[in-house]
Amino acid sequence: MSEPDPPVILIVEDEPDVAETYKLWLQGDYEVRMGENGDEGLELLDESVDVVLLDRMMPGLSGDEVLSEIRERDLGCRVAMVTAVEPDFDILEMGFDAYLSKPIRSEQLHDTVTNLLERSEYDSLLQEYYALVEKQATLEATKSSAELAESDRYASLTEEIAERRESLDDALGGIEDDDDFIATLRGLSNGEGK
Amino acid sequence: MTGKENLVYDVLADGAESGDGAVVVTTSDGAASVVEEFRDRVPKLRGAQLGVVDCRGEGGADPELIEGVSVHQVSSPGDLTGIGIGITKALEGLHDSGRDRGRLALVSLSTMLTYTDKKTVFKFCHVLSSRLDAAGYIGVFTIDSGAHDQQTIQVIKQAFDGLIDIRDAEGGGREARVLGLANEPTDWKRI
The missing domain is CATH 3.40.50.2300 (Response regulator)
Structure with missing residues (x-):
């Protein structure tokens, strides 16, 4: 490698x-x-x-x-x-x-x-996190709660989402101050919108 | 005013009664009516206790003062950076007046979703939640569940710790239940 x-x-x-x-x-x-x-x-x-x-x-x-x-x-x-x-x-x-x-x-x-590099990293982690959440939401919107309870895929997705959420909050120290907050939001608007 | 809006104003007013700061991010009500709603609920409200971020894009760029409450103007409900700057300024103002904790309401995500896609709104909610957490603030956001498909609601829901469902009660009035904060949803309670 x-x-x-x-x-x-x-x-x-x-x-x-x-x-x-x-x-x-x-x-x-x-x-x-x-x-x-x-x-x-x-x-x-x-x-x-x-x-x-x-x-x-x-x-x-x-x-x-x-x-x-x-x-x-x-x-x-x-x-x-x-x-x-x-x-x-x-x-x-x-x-x-x-x-x-x-x-x-x-x-x-x-x-x-x-x-600044961490802000970009945060945005790409957030992007990956979103992709999982969207998959989960699609399952939730199309299957009954009984079907979801049976689904291994749903269970592992739910687990992975919980882990991702933790790592988003921890790994980069979350959003600590105003500059981080604004810079991260600006990243969302740049090229991420419609 | 809808049941959701009533409830979030009540939640903020409840904090303000005990001296907490309050921030309202509005996409529909004008700043003046937000201030009025607050005065009705908290007669002893001090101007420096409330900040309003007006995202309707109708005011000028300059911050204004309504009955001692500072109002920050944002160009549109789709201007996420602008909303972030407005919130930051509102929090700064509250912090300067010695309020280090409080509650923030955003009314409503449904409007934001007409300006930008659900992915961006989801990320915005996540980033804002993280910021509020660090600032010692509780966030309460509203969404009109009837205005979006189920998948959108499921996605947005994931950006939050819990959800309050509100519906019309049989025989008039409204009832609510809480989901996500405990393992099971709570029972419906009249509000």
């Missing part, structure tokens, strides 16, 4: 020194791509990118413009805004999944990236 591919992080940052530093910190654990401005960032962006670190203040396309293009393309990646000023809650309303204020420490960067 081969190792799974590492998650892909795209850094969009106009200051080369800063971008290099982030890359140094991250390259041991992730595949890192770097764009020097918004246009380059968008060129490097495809389905394989998991997390984008996006500098807000850049010459040319601003971070906000790059973000709206990312959401427009419906790529499902998570976007952390990197900013020089401490933002307020409006950042989440603007469509970012997290923010980091400069100067950023290595540990902080790793924590944010890990958390």
Whole structure:
């Protein structure tokens, strides 16, 4: 069996020194791509990118413009805004999944990236959980309770659903704070709706 | 007002009587009538004890204040991120006024299901339940069982710990029973 591919992080940052530093910190654990401005960032962006670190203040396309293009393309990646000023809650309303204020420490960067990857992981676990629940619901809607009580398939499905529910709540620490909550909900709306 | 709505307002009012926070996420009633319903039930209600998330998409983007109750506007019942932000702000407001536990009502899932599919609504309920759990809140959601196929009801049900069934009682009035919190459904009780 081969190792799974590492998650892909795209850094969009106009200051080369800063971008290099982030890359140094991250390259041991992730595949890192770097764009020097918004246009380059968008060129490097495809389905394989998991997390984008996006500098807000850049010459040319601003971070906000790059973000709206990312959401427009419906790529499902998570976007952390990197900013020089401490933002307020409006950042989440603007469509970012997290923010980091400069100067950023290595540990902080790793924590944010890990958390954003966990949000995506949570969403795919939720997706699998839903698939089971839907199967169970179909059985419940089409069979009598006597038939369900007899059905081994129904029993094992019910058991599996209970286990999944536990692991959803435990494995990723559930939904601990507001940022997690909003970022997870945004994941549901991105490409998951109709 | 339907039996379901009456019941969820009663559940929230019961908590508010003893000082708990209350949040109402509404897809049909206007914020002003939500506040009025609450005042009728809890005359001593303090404005800072209640938060309303109005998802009808009729208000502006700015939060407003109705009789001291903060109202957060959401563009549509299908805007899940917007609803999440509204709930977060409402919880923050309650937290700031020293209320660290309470009850949240969402009325109704049936409206949300006309805006988005059952998979998304199911996931939304799961994520919201998890958030409420961490925040020390109990969630009460309504759904009109007659408006959806049985499979949809069975799916949505799975996102919750329990279910209260409400029906018209013989000879008028309504009765209810609780399913899922114990092994067997409870007996029907008049409400």
